Amino acid sequence: MTRLEQLFGGKLPRLVMFDLDGTLMDSVPDLAAAVDKMLMLLGREPAGVARVRDWVGNGSKVLVRRALAGQLQHDGVADELTDEALALFMQAYAGGHELTTVYPGVRECLDWLRERDVKLAIITNKPAQFIEPLLEEKGLAGYFQWLIGGDTLPQQKPDPAALLWIMG
Structure with missing residues (x-):
């Protein structure tokens, strides 16, 4: 048995x-690559795999909001910025999953x-x-x-x- x-x-x-x-x-390495690409397209510094690993688990929108805030707490992130960033993230993540x-x-x-x-x-x-x-x-x-x-x-x-x- x-x-x-x-x-x-x-x-x-x-x-x-x-x-x-x-x-x-x-999947965190690919999620981190997509987050970093999104952040760079928005003129921000990349977050990296270690930080993204702490932020995953609650869906793409929450991940994007956390990345924009640079931390787990993301209440202050504007919805308009979130929507723009989410579209960039989804496009970047659709690019492949080789990692x-x-x-x-x-x-x-x-x-x-x-x-x-x-x-x-x-x-x-x-x-x-x-x-x-x-x-x-x-x-x-x-x-x-x-x-x-x-x-x-x-x-x-x-x-x-x-x-x-x-x-x-």
Whole structure:
């Protein structure tokens, strides 16, 4: 019996839901490159990978606001500037994901779950337009029955709406 089976009392779950960034893959280097390009186009200093790593996790708009503020607290950033910067960020991030890497063991885990007919889903705050191309580029397309991005539903994580929608 595997450790996962032990955790579930000898039975596997019928569904496993994953976050994408920071769970299945490290996308921070590409996110940082897009943030830095956005900042430079706005005449600002680049933030770098270490700072961006601290800012990710709440979706693109919050990441952009944090980058504009230069810190986690971003309440003072004007909405008009955010909108302009977000468009620049999205354009820069769409340019490719060559710096994003799949974490060790992810493919083996997904294969193992798929072989046992466990349904798989991704719920991420990443904009939906980037999910499938990223999965294809990194060789993870076809594993998941559901792909929920930060703009797929009216609410995004940590709101449970996506979890409930998939289970419903």
